[in-house]
Amino acid sequence: MTMSDFSEQLTKPVTEDEQVETSVSSGTGMHFPWLQKQLETVVTGGKKKKDFAQTTSACLEFIQEALLRHQWQRAAEYMHSYLQTLEDSDSYKRQTAPEVIWKLGSEILFYHPKSNVETFNTFADRMKNIGVLNYLKISLQHALYLLHHGMFEDADRNLSQAETWRYGEKSSSQEVLINLVQAYKGLLQYYTWSKKKMELSEFDEDDYAYTSKSQNMLSQSCKTSVNICALIKVPGVWDPFVKSYVEMLEFYGDQDGARNVLTNYAYDEKFPSNPNAHIYLYDFLKREKAPRAKLISVLKILHEIVPSHKLMLEFHMLLRKSEKEEHRKLGLGVLFGVLDFAGCTKNKTAWRYLAKYLKLMLMESHTVWVQEEWNSRKNWWPAFHFSSFWAKTDWKEDTALAFEKAYVAGILLGKGCRYFRYILKQDHQILKKKIKRMKKSVKKYSIVNPGV
C-alpha cells in the first residue's frame, strides 16, 4: 500500500461529495448540477435558503480550498464548525453529513503535522458509530491507514472487528463491503503466507522445521481462500486479490482451480473490461506451456483493449509463427497498432520487427495488407514519425533506431522521403554496408514506386 494509493482512496471520494452537494440525481443516472439551487427554493416553497445551510456550505468550500492548498491547520479550524452539520435539522443532510465529515476529517488527520495514529484512531472510531451505514467503509479505510503506517496487526484486528459487525436488515446492501473487508483480511493473510514462503525457501526440504512450516502455511492459505473467494465472484476489478489467490493455488498445485479463477475473471461478461485479467491469464497459460492458439486468443482480446501494451510484441511473434493467413495479417496490424502510440515511438524492437516483417510481407507479395494498414496512417505518420526533425534526433540518440525507422520510411514513403534521405546521407563507417543493403532493399520493395 503506497502513500499515493491511500491518499487517492481518500481524495477521490471527496470529489464525489461535491457532486452530491451540487447536483441532483434525476433517477436515470443523469446529473443536472444547475438544478440544485433552483430545487432548493422549490422545496422550501420559495423561501430563501436558511443561513445555517448557507454558512455551512460556505464552510465546506473553505475546507476544500484549504485542503487544496495543503493548509491543514486552517482546514482543521473550519472543520470544527463544519461538524455541526451532523446536527442539521434537514434529515437528509444530517444523514449524508457523516460520510462527508469522515472524508474531509481523515484527509486532514492524515496530513496534519500535529496528528498521529492515535488521533486518527479516535476519529475513525467515533465516526464509525455515527450512523451505522458508514461503519464498514470507515473500518476499511481505517485499516488501510493503519497498513500505510505499517501497523499490520492493528489493521488485521480492525478488519476482523468489521467482519463480525452485525447490522440487521441493512446487511444486504452492504454485502460487497463485507466481501471487501474479508478480502482485505485475506490479503493480509497472503502477506504473512508470502513471508513464510520466503523463509521456507531457506530451509532444507528434509528438515523437520520445513514440514511444520509448510503445515502452518497450508492452514494459512485455506483461510485466505475462504476470505478472498467470495469477493472475486462479485463483478469488479480485484487485481491484487486475484493475483495473490492464484499464486497460492498454484503453489499448492491446484492448476485447475487457478485456471478457473483466471478464466472467469477474464471472460465473465458481468465483469468490467480489465486488461490485467487477460494479462494474468496469459502469464498463467504461458507458465503452463499452453498451445499457441490458446495464447493467441487471450492476447487478441488484450490487443483490442490495449493495442499499445508491451505484450503486443510477444503477440506479434506468436502470430508470425502461426500458419494461419489471418494471424499473419494480424501480426502486421499489431505492429502498426503499437507504433500508433506516442509512448512507443522510440521502441527499437517494434521498429525492427516492423522493418523485418514488412520486408517479409512484401517478399511474400502481401502488398495489399501493407497498403491496407498504411492507408489509414499515411496522412499522419510522416509528420508523426518521419519528419526531418525526428531523423536528426533519432540519429543523434540512437543510430540503430534511426536505421530501422529509415528502412520502414523508405518502404512506405519511397526513397525520396526526408527521413530516409537524411539517414542515407550520414556517412557512418560501421553502418555503411548495412545502409547500402537497405538502399537496395528499399528500391526493390518500396510500395511507392516512382518508376511506375
Add this chain to the structure above:
Amino acid sequence: MDLEEAKEFKERCSQCAAVSWGLTDEGKYYCTSCHNVTEKSKEVINSSVIPNTKINTINRGLRKKRKHEKGWDWYVCEGFQYILYHQAEALKNLGVGSELKDEVLHSFWKRYLQKSKQAYCKNPVNTSGRKTKVLKDNLHCSDWASEPELLSGGDTDFALESGAEFQSDAQIPKDFPITKASQSGAASVCSGSLDGVEYSLRKEKGIVKMTVPRTLAFCYLSLLWQRETITLSDLLRFVEEDHIPYINAFERFPEEMKLYGRDKGIFAVESWPDYEEIYKNMIEVATFLDLPRFPEITEDCYLHPNILCMKYLMEVNLPDEMHGLTCQVVKMTGIGEVDFLTFDPIAKMKKTVKYDVQAVAVIVVVLKLLFLLDDNLEWSYSDLAETYNEEHKEDKPQFGFRKWYQVMKKTFDEKKQKWEEARAKYSWKSGKPLYHSHIDKSVAYKRREMVVNLQKQFSALVDSTPVVEKKGPSSFQFNWTEEDINRPCFHEHTLQGLLVKKGQSLKTKNSLYWLSTQKFCKSYCKHVTTYEESNFSLSYQFILNIFSFLLRIKTSILHEEVSLIEKKLFKKKYSESKKNSSRSKKIRRH
C-alpha cells in the same frame, strides 16, 4: 427473549437509530437490528396513566427524576417574554436607558398580550384552568408592573401586576372548550410548552402571531419610541455579532422550561434576521398594537438624516465638507421634516422611514452630484486633485476619488473576507439540543456529545492562540485615523476642486446628473424599482456594494432608496427651474 414485551420501548437505538427492541434475559433492551444492549430495562408500568407513546422504560430509580425532567408547565408567550426580557437586558448593557425595558417594551408587550387575547383580557385564549407556575425569574415582571403605564388605557387590573402570575385562577375559561386542561399529559408529548402544538396550529385572522424575528420588531419599536441612537441595521448587526440574544435565545430559559417537539419550530431559528423582514414585522406589530404617533424625530435626534449622514460620512471615510451638501439635499427633498420622519402607525399606515438606508442614500446622491459616477468624470477629477495636491503640499489636500477608492476597496475587501470567514465558522447549534419527541431525545443528546467530542479533537489541531478576539459592540465598523498609512483618513480633505463660486453661493463643478431609475414600479408589485447591476457604472456599483454591506442590506434596497430621493429631489427642481435657474442641473438620460 420476548419481542412482544419490548414493543412499547420506542426510543431510537443509539447505534443504528432503528426502533426494534428485544428483551435480554436480564430484562434489558437490546436492538434486534444491531444487537446493541441499552442501559434501560423493562419495567412494569401502568399504561393507562401514561399514554403508550411515551417512553415506558425508566429504571426504577429514575422515576422521581422523570418528574423533574418534565419541568414546569409553561406557555409559548412566556417563552417570548423571556427572550424579550433578555434582549432588553442586552440593550441595557449596550447603554440604552433602562426605561426602554421597564416602561416601553413592557407596555408594548402587555398590549400585545392583550390584543392577541393571551392575557389581560376577559377570555384569554390559552387558559388551562391550572395554575401556571410562578417563574422564579418573575422579579422582572413585577418590576415592569410597578412602573407607571406608558401607554394609558383602561387596562389596569391585570394579573401580572397583582402577583406576577401570568394568569390568575379567577380567569377560568368560559368558551374555550377542549384544549388543555384534560390532556396536558398527552400534549406534552409533542411540545414542552403547554400550548406549543395548539400555538403552531393557530391561524386566527387579524392576529399577529409572535415569532422570534418579531421579538426584534418589538425591540426596534421600543428603541424608536425612545429615540435611541441605534438604527435598525445597527440592531441587526448586534444580533449577528451575538451582542443581543436571538439565535438559540431559548438557551436562556430557566432549566425547568423544557423545549421539544413543536417548540422547536417556534423557538429555533436558523437564519440571522433580515432587514426587510424585520422592517415589515415592525410595521405589522405597530399596526396590530394600534400604537399612537411616536415621539417626534427632530433635528437634534440621532435618527434625523443630518446627523445620520454625518455619522455615515465618517464611517465611509468621506470629507466632512460633504455634510453641507447632504444637508442641502435633505432640505430640498423635505426628508428632514418632522412629519415625514415621525412614525405614526395609524396615520401613515404601513409606512415609515428606513432612517439608516435613507441617510446612506443621501450620501450616494451627493456623490453622484459631485462626481457623476459615470466611470469617467470621477477619474478625470481625481487627476486634477492629484496634480493640485502634488503642487500644493502645504495646503489642505483636495479630495480625490481615486485615492479614496483604492483605500476603501482594499479595506472593504478585507473586511468582507473576514466577515464571510466568521460567518462560515459560526456555531449555530445550542448546547441544549432540541428534539422532536422523547423518542429522539437520547439520539439528539448523543449526537451533541459526539459533535462536542469531535470538535475537541479538531480544536486540538489548531494553534492555541485564539485568532478572533471578540469585538465589543460599536456603531462604527471602520476606524480611520491620520496616523495609519494603510488606512489614510479623508475627513479633512476639501472639496475645493469640485465646487465653483457662482455669485454668492457655491455650485458643483459637475453640472450633469443621471437618474438611478427611469421607471418606478406600479403599486401592485411591492418593489419601488429593480436593480440590474450590469446596467450601471462600476463606480456606482462599488459604492452601492460597500454602503449596503455596511448596513447588511441587499444592494437593491439601497438603490431603491436612492431612486426615491432622486424622485423627490428632481420633482422640486423641475418646478423651481422655471423661476430660478441659479443651480440648475441638467438631467442626462443614462
